[in-house]
Amino acid sequence: MxxxxxxxxxxxxxxxxxxxxxxxxxxxxxxxxxxxxxxxxxxxxxxxxxxxxxxxxxxxxxxxxxxxxxxxxxxxxxxxxxxxxxxxxxxxxxxxxxxxxxxxxxxxxxxxxxxxxxxxxxxxxxxxxxxxxxxxxxxxxxxxxxxxxxxxxxxxxxxxxxxxxxxxxxxxxxxxxxxxxxxxxxxxxxxxxxxxxxxxxxxxxxxxxxxxxxxxxxxxxxxxxxxxxxxxxxxxxxxxxRTLAVRLQRAQQSAMLLAERLEAHPHVMRVRYPGLASHPTHATAQRVLKGFGTIISFDLVGGAEVADAVCQHVQLIQHATSLGAVESTMERRAAIPGQEHLPPSLLRLSVGIEDGEDLWTDLAAAIEVATSKI
CATH class of the missing domain: 3.40.640.10 (Type I PLP-dependent aspartate aminotransferase-like (Major domain))
Known part of the structure; x- marks a missing residue:
């Protein structure tokens, strides 16, 4: 071969x-x-x-x-x-x-x-x-x-x-x-x-x-x-x-879309995604990576309670651990034993192969509900 x-x-x-x-x-x-x-x-x-x-x-x-x-x-x-x-x-x-x-x-x-x-x-x-x-x-x-x-x-x-x-x-x-x-x-x-x-x-x-x-x-x-x-x-x-290349390409496109929109969202304090120019190691990522990946971490205004509420209100995105699969998953990492040192409102989102606009609609709606009482 x-x-x-x-x-x-x-x-x-x-x-x-x-x-x-x-x-x-x-x-x-x-x-x-x-x-x-x-x-x-x-x-x-x-x-x-x-x-x-x-x-x-x-x-x-x-x-x-x-x-x-x-x-x-x-x-x-x-x-x-x-x-x-x-x-x-x-x-x-x-x-x-x-x-x-x-x-x-x-x-x-x-x-x-x-x-x-x-x-x-x-x-x-x-x-x-x-x-x-x-x-x-x-x-x-x-x-x-x-x-x-x-x-x-x-x-x-x-x-x-x-x-x-x-x-x-x-x-x-x-x-x-x-x-x-x-x-x-x-x-x-x-x-x-x-x-x-x-x-x-x-x-x-x-x-x-x-x-x-x-x-x-x-x-x-x-x-x-x-x-x-x-x-x-x-x-x-x-x-x-066998489908890794097409999965990765689709998910990376959606990840960039979501990262850019999260960065502009008034209830998001910080977005961590190597593809963003604001990322501290963006220049390094440009040199050593061929693509910026499908994982986004972001911190929400309102702390752990708001972050948990976002996880509870998403419908298309799955509230589950792990990453890298066809379905998008999200979790609050500081809730996991051994990860308590992380920012309490940090959510790690693994972007899947769903339509990017649908993912944004789901995520934005969940943030709106979770932050409505702040």
Missing amino acids: THSSDIKPESWLVSAGRGSQPGDPLNVPLVPASNFLIGSGREYSRDDGTPTWEALEALVGGLEGGKALAFASGMAAIAAVFDQLAVGALVVLPDDCYQGVAGLAIAGAERGRWTLQRIGVDDTAAWVAACATADLIWLESPSNPLLTVADLAVICAAPRKASAIVAVDNTFATPLNQQPLKFGATVALQSATKFIGGHSDLLAGVATTNDLGFWHAIKKSRELTGATPGTLEAYLAVRGA
Whole structure:
């Protein structure tokens, strides 16, 4: 089959992972097998994988520009990266990142597994300095949920310890908007639960690297911890990924429309979206991202009570967690345990593929109702 570097990503998404021989099924089949007849090199799925997992790995690996491994969830892939650290390692984490990663890092530090340092996502000089001593540089860009964009081109290229790992959670950007391995990262991670699957119907994660030794190391972690993807989940992730390019294009267009209108709304204090000129890291986003994504965070006048009321009154937008799916979802992040430090009225909106004008009508009406008594 044509290599990913020979065709555009939009074509790779549709073609990757399929069979190429006469009589092969056109679509990736479900292979619900734990073990295989001995003699081909594939004996037990936990160790050797399945054709369904491999199709997902080929698809995402080609997009990211490396060799991929599929996991049971995004957190399982993340844990496999942390599993490579020796006791006493120095982990450098952004001040704004996914609470699951922060929870894992803090728990390990509390047990004496490693030392933890936090740095502002946009403090590029501090990240470059940290690369000289850190064992794990953990980056997330755009960040969750404040949507700060890190200067990956500079940070990933900075001199670092020979054994240091530079890991980038690339879930928000997707491999269509950003390829961290090309900047020099060791590994790029996707929560395939989000944009890759795109339909809120699976849990899966993918880690991609162009360091073969590191690939074998995280594969061994997957084997020993049993953090393998389900066959149905891998199948659904491949099927969902086929439409990633058109989903992302549609949702990004609507996200820009909503961000601009929210910024002009009298009951909105602040809008965080990398595509807006007012965004603190907009210039960086223009340099390192091919698109600004589909996630918007905004703070409402009136505090937590008003923000909760907006979530209760939207009808087309779903009041639910997670992101990156065909349906738009929204939630007040400070209401989530571990996220209490966030602005109390901050709403994180994941824009789906609905009509942008319909989304605005729904959101504006909910804000009007929620703020009518202020």
